[in-house]
Amino acid sequence: MAIASKASTTRQRKSDKSELIKDVEPYPDAYQKERAERFGVCQKAIWQALKKLGLTYKKNSTPSKSQRKRPASISTKNTTV
DSSP states (O other): OOOOOOOOOOOOOSSOHHHHHHHHTTOTTOOHHHHHHHHTSOHHHHHHHHHHHTOOOOOOSSOOGGGOOOOOOOOOOOOOO
16 A cells, blocks of 8 residues: 655745735834734734745834924023022
């Protein structure tokens, strides 16, 4: 009795890599959760796809104007004795 080998098939992925790259270009600062909602997959699927593509996940270091905190004010009163 011989063992028959099965034909290999590629696994269908939940997200299309080219579509993910197209999504990263206009929204580079989007959270993985936001991308997952747009693609209809879980956040982990986005994380794994970004990792396979070699894309790092870094937020913009400068906050937008609405997210900036009020700058600290330093009193510069002239005190004379």
